[in-house]
Amino acid sequence: MDVPPLVLLLCLHTLLLLLHHTRCKTLNTISQTIPLHDGDVLLSENKNFALGLFSPGNSTRRFIGTWYNKSFDHPSDTLIPFMKLGRDPRTGMDWVLTSWRSEDDPGSGNFTFRFDFMGYPQLFLYKNGAPHWRVGPWMGLRWSGVPQKISNSIVDISFENDQKEFSILYGLRNTSTIPRMVVKSSGMIQRFIWHARDSQWNELGTAPAFECDYYKACGPNSYCNTYNADQFNCTCLPGFEPQSLADWLLRDFSGGCIRSRGSSTCLSREGFVKVALVKVPDTSRAYVSMSMSLKECERECLKNCSCTAYAGADERQGGTGCLAWYDDLLDIRTFSNTGQDLYVRVDASTLGTDELIYT
Structure with a gap:
């Protein structure tokens, strides 16, 4: 019998068996006459801990797993309702x-899905510890890097952000539809939903799905756009130009973009250009204030010559809160019909005299 190094969560396995109407026994002892079968669980006396056997995929091996029967502190590769993602500081x-x-x-495989708590917390998919796909921060209705909004008709969302805990948890509104998400060994994240009327799991989507999804598909101060086949995937932000035009023309975008030569964005009648429908830049070095309005955010950004861009921190109620960046803008991509508005600092000549925001 093989015992994997990862302490496994088998509650989902048990749930799937129940949903498929397979018999599942809960035991408190095992013996030669009362064996433990796949799908059976052995509970500790206080019912806090459980143990079970299973054979994953096409494997002929049997694995043993133990888990905490009640708070899901070790969720393995699958997220189902009432599990948390986050940290208890x-x-x-x-x-x-x-x-x-x-x-x-x-x-344990090569991919982990977790929060990064530098700057303003955001979700990442890591490959061998390096960023692979940045899901981004929670924007009130969805993740910045995921176009689809979370349906309130399916789940309740509980978001904790205080000194005691930073976490997000999905609860159920209707037990006839159950979502789940799996981090595959290939590095893909698949989302499913269970419909009781169909008695099956239906796939909702897979990510990362496009070249622009991968972390820093374009270099600093540029954005990735997969929707225009006639142009390069990578485009410099307003007020920026390729660091190396020769590399850019060869479709090597790793060097990214730098401020346009001769421009001045420090108290020189500069302002902001809106870049619409984007995943906001990497927030690991961003400043956040949930008490500011978007207009106040703009004024505060203008006061500091190091501020390169700003955006709303919460897209509900027309946009509230303030996210501000003070360094290179990394890992931006566009979406076709959803996303945040990013306001990029530019000089007066780029902005145009009739559109000045700076006063």
Whole structure:
């Protein structure tokens, strides 16, 4: 019998068996005459801990897993309702997802899905510890890097952000529809929903799905656009130009963009140009204030010559709160019909005299 290094969460496995009407027994002892079968669980005396066996994928091996039967502190590769993603700063507990080693081996794989708490917290998919896909910060209705809004008719969203805990949790509004998300061993994240009327899981989507999804697909101070086949995927932000035009023409965008030569954005009648429908830049070095209005955010950004851009922190109620950046703008992409408005600092000549915001 193989015991993987990862302490496995088998509650989802049990849930799937229940949904498929497979018999599942809860035991408090096992013996030669009362064996433990796949799908059965052995509970501790206080019912806090459970143990079970299973054979994943096409594997002929049987694995044993133990889990905490009640708070989901080690969610393995799958997120289902009432599990948390985040951190308890008092204990240092991280709630993260970790891919399996392969479809047939539930040992720890190469991909983890977790929050980065530098600057303004945001979700990342990491590959061997390096950023692979940045989901971005929570914007009130959805993640900045995911176009689809979370349906309030399916889940309740609980978002905690205080000294005790930073976490997000999805609850159920209707038990006839159950969402789940899996971090695959290939590095893809798949989202499913269970419809009781169909008695099956239906796939909702997979990410990362496009070239622009991958972290820093374009270099600093540029954005990625997959919707215009006639242009390069990468475009410099307003007021910027390629750091190396030769590399840019060869479609090497890693060097990104720099301020246009001769421009001045420090108390020289500069202002802002709106770049619409984007995933906001990497917020690991961003400043956030939820008490500011967007107009106040603009004024504060203008006062500081190091401020390169700003955006609303919460897209509800027409946009509230303030996100401001003071360095290069990284990992921006556009969407076709949704996203945040990003306001990029430019000099007066780029802005145009009839559109000046600076006073």
